[in-house]
Amino acid sequence: MLDLFNHALRLHADPSRVVVRPFHIAWQSNGKGPSRSERLVREVLDMAPSEARRQLEIVLKDFEARHWQTRRVFMTRYDEIEAQLKLDGGDIGDEKRQLIGAYFCHEYSYAAAALMNPSAVEHHDQSGMPDGSLRIVMSLRAVGEGHISSVAFREGIITQDNELKLAPEPPFATAADTHGDEEHMPEGPVTVNRHRDSTLSGTVIFPITKAQSNGLEDLRLVKFTHDDGSTEWLGTYTAYNGSTIQSEMMRTRDFRAFDLVPMTGAAARNKGMALFPRKVGDHYMMIGRQDGENLFLIKSDRITHWDEGELLLTPEFPWEFVQIGNCGPPIELDEGWLLLTHGVGAMRKYSIGAVLLDKNDPSKVIGRTREPLLAAANQDREGYVPNVVYSCGALRHRDTIFLPYGVADSSVAFAFVPIKAVLAQM
Structure with missing residues (x-):
């Protein structure tokens, strides 16, 4: 040789090399009626503001130090979901937006x-x-x-x-x-x-x-x-x-x-x-x-x-x-x-x-x-x-x-x- x-x-x-990826929940569903995406968004929107804040704090405690600009990633993901589901985001506060974004993301090694x-x-x-x-x-x-x-x-x-x-x-x-x-x-x-x-x-x-x-x-x-x-x-x-x-x-x-x-x-x-x-x-x-x-x-x-x-x-x-x-x-x-x-x-x-x-x-x-x-x-x-x-x-x-x-x-x-x-x- x-x-x-x-x-x-x-x-x-x-x-240890991980990324936050979009979690395309609806791709796994063949059911009728409201999609899984719509149901999940409705669950967050129906939360009391204090509960939404508490749940977001848990997510950020677990993941914010592991990822880059985590809050911005969640907000970007929320914007994509809002556009797809044609949500009226005018009355949705930042905390619920971030929490919705987090539900549509996952960590992947x-x-x-x-x-x-x-x-x-x-x-x-x-x-x-x-x-x-x-x-x-x-x-x-x-x-x-x-x-x-x-x-x-x-x-x-x-x-x-x-x-x-x-x-x-x-x-x-x-x-x-x-x-x-x-x-x-x-x-x-x-x-x-x-x-x-x-x-x-x-x-x-x-x-x-x-x-x-x-x-x-x-x-x-x-x-x-x-x-x-x-x-x-x-x-x-x-x-x-x-x-x-x-x-x-x-x-x-x-x-x-x-x-x-x-x-x-x-x-x-x-x-x-x-x-x-x-x-x-x-x-x-x-x-x-x-x-x-x-x-x-x-x-x-x-x-x-x-x-x-x-x-x-x-x-x-x-x-x-x-x-x-x-x-x-x-x-x-x-x-x-x-x-x-x-x-x-x-x-x-x-x-x-x-x-x-x-x-x-x-x-x-x-x-x-x-x-x-x-x-x-x-x-x-x-x-x-x-x-x-x-x-x-x-x-x-x-x-x-x-x-x-x-x-x-x-x-x-x-x-x-x-x-x-x-x-x-x-």
Whole structure:
């Protein structure tokens, strides 16, 4: 294996990281008559002012120190309920408004079970960066209560000496949310918004729609350059509802508003799709695995519609005999497209390798590493799912590849890989 520089930093699951999330009570009800939301609001409105004050004091004693701007969050949530139920809020005092908001919120430990499968991209704001340094955004798959996956973010800087400096996590995290119908779970495309006062490192995107209800899994972020030169940050991920999956795309230009868009076409029923960072020729292109074993090159005229592709790579070496897949979007080099891959070998041991594809015709494989760059071993073996190393996206920084990777579906580690050394292995 290649002699990599593995950074000492390691990120782990943390049950103390909690957010206040909207509690969509009515989504759980199929009854007739007044909705559960309407009944709950009426219970609070019928309270004596002194009782409402006492109940609010109990809530604030329990939760105000654990969350950021708790009263404002409750008031914001009340405003959403008022708009949905068309309440006349003129005679409702602040204490009852806050209490109603509290009933429609809940606390959620979003990374209690696992933190894994990161991807990294260039940050949209590079202001103030010294020469040779790069500000980055990482997405992380956070797994919490009910083994439901969400998307967390972490900002950081890579220095000219390949030092990784992560921005400190704020003491409080906030959930991005959509403003919609309180009585029905959304379906189809939705837009979620980061709270106006929250940092990106303190923002979590949770499942919103029915198709996503059991998880947003393995976001593969890429900075995409359109034909007109404009840039957009796109990420493919797997939406899981507990029984079926579908591939969806996250789209954002500012990491404040995020469009979550279901993709269409035969290939979108599969997991692990990775988008090229620009069109190649006249087509958008993806790397995907359509049969659970091999890698395919998929072309499309529409960025959210993907039909079946052409076979690109099959398992060739012992460390990938069981299956191969991508480890994120291809990275453009002068020499071609560098595609990091994962392979599964004996005893379901995961390894990470690389392939070089022709820059003008990515269906042509120029080179391939015979041995893995990185494999599950020693400290990278133990965890929730042992013997797994897995990445959803690396990035180029000067003459190295910055590779964040998940370890045993339990934690996140970081490596710096010299590009020349990777190409020399092919």
